[in-house]
Amino acid sequence: MPGNILEVMACPRGCAAALHNQETSDIVKYMKSDVIASNQDLLKSIEGKKRELDALRPFPPEIVRKLNEQFILEWTYNSNAIEGNTLSLQETELVINRGLTIGNKTLKEHFEAINHKDGIEYLYALIKKKKILDESAILEIHKLILKNINDVEAGTYRKTNVMILGAVHLPPSAVKLPRLMQEFMEWYYSNKAKLSVIELAAWVHYKLVYIHPFIDGNGRTARLLMNLILITHGYPPAVILNVDRKKYYRVLKEADREKYGNYFDFIGRSVERSLMIYLNALKSKNDAEDAYGYINMNGASKLCDYSLEYLSYLARTGRLSAIKIGRNWFTTREALLDYIAKVKKK
Numbered sequence: 001m002p003g004n005i006l007e008v009m010a011c012p013r014g015c016a017a018a019l020h021n022q023e024t025s026d027i028v029k030y031m032k033s034d035v036i037a038s039n040q041d042l043l044k045s046i047e048g049k050k051r052e053l054d055a056l057r058p059f060p061p062e063i064v065r066k067l068n069e070q071f072i073l074e075w076t077y078n079s080n081a082i083e084g085n086t087l088s089l090q091e092t093e094l095v096i097n098r099g100l101t102i103g104n105k106t107l108k109e110h111f112e113a114i115n116h117k118d119g120i121e122y123l124y125a126l127i128k129k130k131k132i133l134d135e136s137a138i139l140e141i142h143k144l145i146l147k148n149i150n151d152v153e154a155g156t157y158r159k160t161n162v163m164i165l166g167a168v169h170l171p172p173s174a175v176k177l178p179r180l181m182q183e184f185m186e187w188y189y190s191n192k193a194k195l196s197v198i199e200l201a202a203w204v205h206y207k208l209v210y211i212h213p214f215i216d217g218n219g220r221t222a223r224l225l226m227n228l229i230l231i232t233h234g235y236p237p238a239v240i241l242n243v244d245r246k247k248y249y250r251v252l253k254e255a256d257r258e259k260y261g262n263y264f265d266f267i268g269r270s271v272e273r274s275l276m277i278y279l280n281a282l283k284s285k286n287d288a289e290d291a292y293g294y295i296n297m298n299g300a301s302k303l304c305d306y307s308l309e310y311l312s313y314l315a316r317t318g319r320l321s322a323i324k325i326g327r328n329w330f331t332t333r334e335a336l337l338d339y340i341a342k343v344k345k346k
Helices: 013-029 040-055 061-082 089-098 107-129 135-145 174-191 197-211 218-232 242-256 261-282 285-292 297-301 308-316 333-345
Strands: 008-010 162-164 323-325 328-331
Touching: 040 197, 040 261, 061 089, 061 107, 061 218, 061 242, 061 261, 089 107, 107 135, 107 218, 135 174, 135 218, 174 197, 197 218, 197 242, 197 261, 242 261, 261 323, 297 308, 297 328, 308 328
Parallel strands: none
Antiparallel strands: 008 162, 323 328
């Protein structure tokens, strides 16, 4: 995945042998579909929130409009920031919604913001037209991501071998990419009815990043593709936050070592965060405060016998369902009651 931490560069001749030696095992690895590494408690929690969200349909148009605006902005800002874009959230809003230019920011950074919004709009157009997911759609997403930035490489598979600095694997050689992407699509259609939506979206994201089919824009394309699957199935888009960038890269590295648990938890909690934002916006004020309103750890400590420090520890370790907004952890009354009930059962 390109960016300040994992930069892509042309593969030197000395790495060619290593690429060849790893290629066979790697091809098998990123086409695997029999590993289910999800935290089943987290998956049930997500699916429960999804049922709650579905029960509130149809959504009020004005709330939907505001949520869409919020998510497009947050999604664009964070996805680009992860890759090194220095536009702030407010600056991103000025660029994509008002067409303004920001002083001391590069033209490339402006195009990255505009292009990502175009990529999101393309996803919604695909869903509206009920277009099937295929290689041409993936290439079109990538073409939009690199438009006016690298038009030569936009919408095409890379033609050179690459290394990913900081990663624990070498992407496959460029000559294998057409076949591997075809196998990737075959895997998708063979497994889309077998896996939960969350698992399917997470696997698609991971496999595309692992194959690394493009010279640049792999991460942004993978995150857009993951959300195409989520939105198609009625989920809000999952936004991977820039503040979680280091953790994001860490869980991807762990997945490269076939330790998938933390990666699936990370993606799952990103989905859960978005569901909670939607539920908080859609439920009535009293219901939201009672069930889905955000509670910081200090507020949660007043509702139980646990200290602020211990609740924060439970949130960090994933034992208490919580989301991180900025530097602070938030949970809900429902999640706190669920955790207390589980402890009492033990």
